[in-house]
Amino acid sequence: MAKYLITGGVPLAGKVRISGAKNSALKLMAASLLSPRKSILHNVPLIQDVFTMADVLRELGAEVSIDSDRVEIDPSGELQDTAPYELVRRMRASILVMGPLLARLKRARVAMPGGCNIGPRHINFHLNGLEKLGARINVGHGFINVAANRLTGDAISLDYPSVGATENLMMAAVTARGRTVIESAAREPEIIDLAKFLTSMGASISGAGTSTIVIDGVEELEGATHTVIPDRIEAGTYMLAAAVTNGEIEVEGISPRYLELFISKLRAVGVQVKEFDNGVSCSGDGDYSGTDIATLPYPGFPTDLQAPVIVLLSLAQGHSIVTENVFENRFTFVDELNRLGANVQTSGHHAVVHGGCHFEGTIVEATDLRAGAGLVLAGLAASGQTEVRRIGHIDRGYEYFEHKLQALGADIERVESSKRSPSASLT
Numbered sequence: 001m002a003k004y005l006i007t008g009g010v011p012l013a014g015k016v017r018i019s020g021a022k023n024s025a026l027k028l029m030a031a032s033l034l035s036p037r038k039s040i041l042h043n044v045p046l047i048q049d050v051f052t053m054a055d056v057l058r059e060l061g062a063e064v065s066i067d068s069d070r071v072e073i074d075p076s077g078e079l080q081d082t083a084p085y086e087l088v089r090r091m092r093a094s095i096l097v098m099g100p101l102l103a104r105l106k107r108a109r110v111a112m113p114g115g116c117n118i119g120p121r122h123i124n125f126h127l128n129g130l131e132k133l134g135a136r137i138n139v140g141h142g143f144i145n146v147a148a149n150r151l152t153g154d155a156i157s158l159d160y161p162s163v164g165a166t167e168n169l170m171m172a173a174v175t176a177r178g179r180t181v182i183e184s185a186a187r188e189p190e191i192i193d194l195a196k197f198l199t200s201m202g203a204s205i206s207g208a209g210t211s212t213i214v215i216d217g218v219e220e221l222e223g224a225t226h227t228v229i230p231d232r233i234e235a236g237t238y239m240l241a242a243a244v245t246n247g248e249i250e251v252e253g254i255s256p257r258y259l260e261l262f263i264s265k266l267r268a269v270g271v272q273v274k275e276f277d278n279g280v281s282c283s284g285d286g287d288y289s290g291t292d293i294a295t296l297p298y299p300g301f302p303t304d305l306q307a308p309v310i311v312l313l314s315l316a317q318g319h320s321i322v323t324e325n326v327f328e329n330r331f332t333f334v335d336e337l338n339r340l341g342a343n344v345q346t347s348g349h350h351a352v353v354h355g356g357c358h359f360e361g362t363i364v365e366a367t368d369l370r371a372g373a374g375l376v377l378a379g380l381a382a383s384g385q386t387e388v389r390r391i392g393h394i395d396r397g398y399e400y401f402e403h404k405l406q407a408l409g410a411d412i413e414r415v416e417s418s419k420r421s422p423s424a425s426l427t
């Protein structure tokens, strides 16, 4: 896998444009299967997960063309019902074809996603909800088989506001007979974006963005054209890049309202944040104080910014307690960060971050997408050179990452694994 070579200590400065949201685009691509008519998505990020989802849709029989940020999906052909293991294993979001296939074909066969580096990633909320809509579920030989003669709307109360379960159930319910009410639904902006796309396809949905989503089934859906919302997690990552390098970055193309709690936490640490209609500017001088953070479903502090924010808390004075309430095992990144000079102790869902650290460059390894982004931020703040390995994880979700950072003044180079890098001297 490729690696980054980073020479830290440069305060980043300038403007960065935010790309379309990975965690919306992937679902919109899956949702396009609900109609035999062509759909077109704009502002889709050119990231590995989008290419993987395109492969999943092609495997199912749809035609997919990607031209810069424009993705065209033509599901008019005869669709297959199976999402294969090698694609689901590569990207858990592949399970989101389950709802659309069930709605369109009345059956779906999806490989069990398995766990990943941040937890077992169960799907019981998805399956319990589909059963409420009349699906018959059986699991065998590593596959989940769902089937229904006709889905019938019902009241579904989620045990937890699961983003993926909310999305799968929305997509299954839009052509079910009668009304479906999803209680304790996820409230993320990406849910609202999915509801907008489904509505433009002809669905009848209200309440997206609240805990109660009401869907009245319709007979069939049309194709639609839609522009993906900006990526709030990418935006938060660049805001943290400004803070940890004592720089000043204008993050364009993001509404601050998507990041309210995150911004209030940055300000509590001592980072300057100015808000505009369609962007924020973020700057810092390194005079930071620790603060406690607990990740929660939206609008709480986003779990996807937990690893990157620990980098900032490590540089701040004083102690911070970070509580991870969303995933079961999302502190694996800490061991790598401590190798750069952080001092973080974890116990279960809690991490105690001892501040006042100075990062010193060395070789580290990305363990997942957001951990990888966090290690890059630490490398940008570190003295000397940092080599971040296994950056394929980062390629999954950050469009043009090194290019955007280079445009902000970062000394970061991508080295493909075939070439011998000068980091051999790093011991």
Ligand code: EPZ
Binding pocket: 022, 023, 024, 026, 093, 119, 120, 121, 122, 123, 124, 125, 126, 127, 160, 161, 162, 163, 164, 165, 303, 304, 326, 327, 328, 369, 370, 397
């Ligand atoms: C989505 O994952 C995002 N992924 C994640 O982003 C994000 O961290 C997460 O939502 C929370 O915001 C995509 O949108 C592709 P959940 P998802 O269902 O849908 C448990 C990133 O880095 N759970 O809300 O899988 C689950 O184990 C990724 O971009 C069940 O127990 O999140 C987890 O602990 C990482 N049973 C918690 O709920 C279920 O049936 C949250 O999961 C479903 C989930």
